[in-house]
Amino acid sequence: MSTPVLDQAPATTTGTADRFAARTALVADIAAHFADEVDRDARPPREAIAAMKEHGLLAAAVPTELGGEGATLAELSVIATELGRACAATAMVFAMHHGQAMALWRHGGVALGVTAMIEAVRDGALVASSTTERGIGGDARRSTCAIEPDEAGHIRLRKDAPVISYATEADAVFVTARRDLDAAPSDQRLVICLPEETTLTQTSTWDTLGLRGTCSNGWVLDAETHEDRVLRDDYAAISAQTVLPVSHVLWASVWLGIAADAADRARRAVRKQARATVGQTPPGALRLAELLVDLQALADSVRHAADRWDAVADDPEVLESTAYALSANALKIGSSERVTDIVTKAMRIVGIAGFAATGPSSLARHLRDSHGAAVMVSNDRLLQNDAGLALMSGAIL
Numbered sequence: 001m002s003t004p005v006l007d008q009a010p011a012t013t014t015g016t017a018d019r020f021a022a023r024t025a026l027v028a029d030i031a032a033h034f035a036d037e038v039d040r041d042a043r044p045p046r047e048a049i050a051a052m053k054e055h056g057l058l059a060a061a062v063p064t065e066l067g068g069e070g071a072t073l074a075e076l077s078v079i080a081t082e083l084g085r086a087c088a089a090t091a092m093v094f095a096m097h098h099g100q101a102m103a104l105w106r107h108g109g110v111a112l113g114v115t116a117m118i119e120a121v122r123d124g125a126l127v128a129s130s131t132t133e134r135g136i137g138g139d140a141r142r143s144t145c146a147i148e149p150d151e152a153g154h155i156r157l158r159k160d161a162p163v164i165s166y167a168t169e170a171d172a173v174f175v176t177a178r179r180d181l182d183a184a185p186s187d188q189r190l191v192i193c194l195p196e197e198t199t200l201t202q203t204s205t206w207d208t209l210g211l212r213g214t215c216s217n218g219w220v221l222d223a224e225t226h227e228d229r230v231l232r233d234d235y236a237a238i239s240a241q242t243v244l245p246v247s248h249v250l251w252a253s254v255w256l257g258i259a260a261d262a263a264d265r266a267r268r269a270v271r272k273q274a275r276a277t278v279g280q281t282p283p284g285a286l287r288l289a290e291l292l293v294d295l296q297a298l299a300d301s302v303r304h305a306a307d308r309w310d311a312v313a314d315d316p317e318v319l320e321s322t323a324y325a326l327s328a329n330a331l332k333i334g335s336s337e338r339v340t341d342i343v344t345k346a347m348r349i350v351g352i353a354g355f356a357a358t359g360p361s362s363l364a365r366h367l368r369d370s371h372g373a374a375v376m377v378s379n380d381r382l383l384q385n386d387a388g389l390a391l392m393s394g395a396i397l
C-alpha cells in the first residue's frame with residue numbers, strides 16, 4: 001500500500017489522526033467507488049451524500065452546545081481535501097453545504113424556523129444555496145429577487161437562478177433576497193426555503209466539462225414561507241464573516257484534494273519508471289519534485305487560511321476588515337489557478353496513461369474538475385472587487 005503524497009509532508013499531517021479521519025475514509029471510499037459513474041452520467045453522488053449523512057459529516061460543524069461536534073474550519077478543511085481526492089463533486093457538496101450551514105448558528109438568531117433548521121442540520125440535513133441570479137451573474141452581494149411580506153408574517157419570494165447545485169437532493173435551499181420590494185440590490189437577507197414550501201421549475205441542465213456531479217441545474221425558485229425562516233443578520237455581515245471566507249477555504253480544500261490525488265498518480269508513475277530503470281533516477285522524478293513544491297505551497301496556504309479563520313472566527317471587526325477580505329479572495333484566486341497547473345504537470349509526468357480518458361492513471365476527470373475552480377465565482381469578478389479594496393487597504397502583511 002503506497003503512502004499518499006500529502007501524508008509524507010510534515011506540514012499537512014493533521015489529516016491522518018483526527019477525530020473525523022475514520023468516518024471520512026469510509027465516505028471517501030464510497031465516493032471514489034462511484035466517482036467515474038457520477039462524472040459520466042452527470043448525476044448526484046447520492047451514495048456519498050447518504051454516507052455523509054450517516055457518518056455525521058454534514059453535521060460536523062454544529063456547535064457542541066447545540067448538540068453537535070463543533071468541528072473547526074481546520075478540521076472541515078481536512079475532510080474536504082480527503083473527499084476531494086476521491087470525488088470532487090462529493091467534496092464540493094460537503095464544502096457548499098458548510099458554507100451555508102455555518103451561517104445558521106453564527107447569524108441566525110433564535111427564531112423558531114432557524115432553530116428548527118439547526119436541529120435538522122445536526123440530524124444530517126443537506127443545505128444547498130441560491131445566490132447567483134439571472135441578470136446579475138456571480139455577484140452574490142446583489143439581488144433582484146425580493147422578500148414580499150404580508151401582515152400575518154408570511155413571505156414570498158421568486159428567484160430566477162441559473163445555477164443551484166444538488167437542489168433535488170437538498171433538505172433546504174438558502175436563498176439571498178432583498179429585504180423587501182423597496183430595498184437596494186445589496187440590502188439582502190438570507191432565507192431558509194424548505195422543499196415543502198418551495199416550487200422548483202427547471203430552466204437548464206448542467207452538462208458541463210467538469211464537476212458534473214454537482215448537478216447545478218438552472219431553476220426558477222418560488223417559495224412561500226414564514227418570516228421566522230429569515231436569518232437575523234444582514235447578508236452583508238453573513239457573507240463577510242462566514243459564507244465567503246468559509247466557502248473559499250473549503251472550496252480550496254477540495255481543489256487541494258484534486259491536486260493531491262493527481263500528484264499521487266504522478267508519483268506512482270515515476271516509481272514504476274524507477275523500477276524499470278534500476279540505478280537511474282528517471283527524468284520524471286525531477287518534475288515530480290517540482291510538482292511537490294507547488295502542492296506543498298497550495299496545502300500551506302489552504303491550511304493556514306483555515307487556521308486563521310478559526311483564530312478570528314468570533315471577531316467581526318477582523319473578519320469585516322479590508323485586509324481579511326483581500327486574503328480570503330487571494331486564497332480562492334491563487335488556489336484555483338494552482339490546481340489546474342498541478343494537475344496539468346501531473347498529467348505530463350504520467351504521460352499517455354494520464355492523458356487517457358479512463359483507467360487507474362487517468363487524470364482526465366481531475367483536469368476537467370480543476371477548471372471549475374476559476375469559474376466558480378469568476379476570478380476576474382473577485383479581482384475587480386479586490387481592485388477597489390486594494391486602494392483602501394493599508395499594509396497587507
Ligand SMILES: Cc1cc2nc3c(=O)[nH]c(=O)nc-3n(C[C@H](O)[C@H](O)[C@H](O)COP(=O)(O)OP(=O)(O)OC[C@H]3O[C@@H](n4cnc5c(N)ncnc54)[C@H](O)[C@@H]3O)c2cc1C
Pocket residue numbers: 096128129130131132133136137138139163164165166211214216372375376377378379380381382384
Ligand atoms: C460547480 C459550480 C457550482 C455552483 N453552485 C452554485 C450554487 O449552488 N448556487 C449558486 O448560487 N451559484 C452556484 N454556482 C455559480 C457561481 O457561484 C457563480 O456565480 C457563477 O459560476 C458565475 O457565473 P458566470 O460565470 O456565468 O457569470 P459572471 O460572474 O457574470 O461571469 C461571466 C464573465 O463575466 C466576467 N465578469 C462579470 N462581471 C464582472 C466584473 N464585475 N468584473 C470582472 N469581470 C466580470 C467574468 O470574468 C466572466 O468572464 C456554481 C458554479 C459552479 C462552477
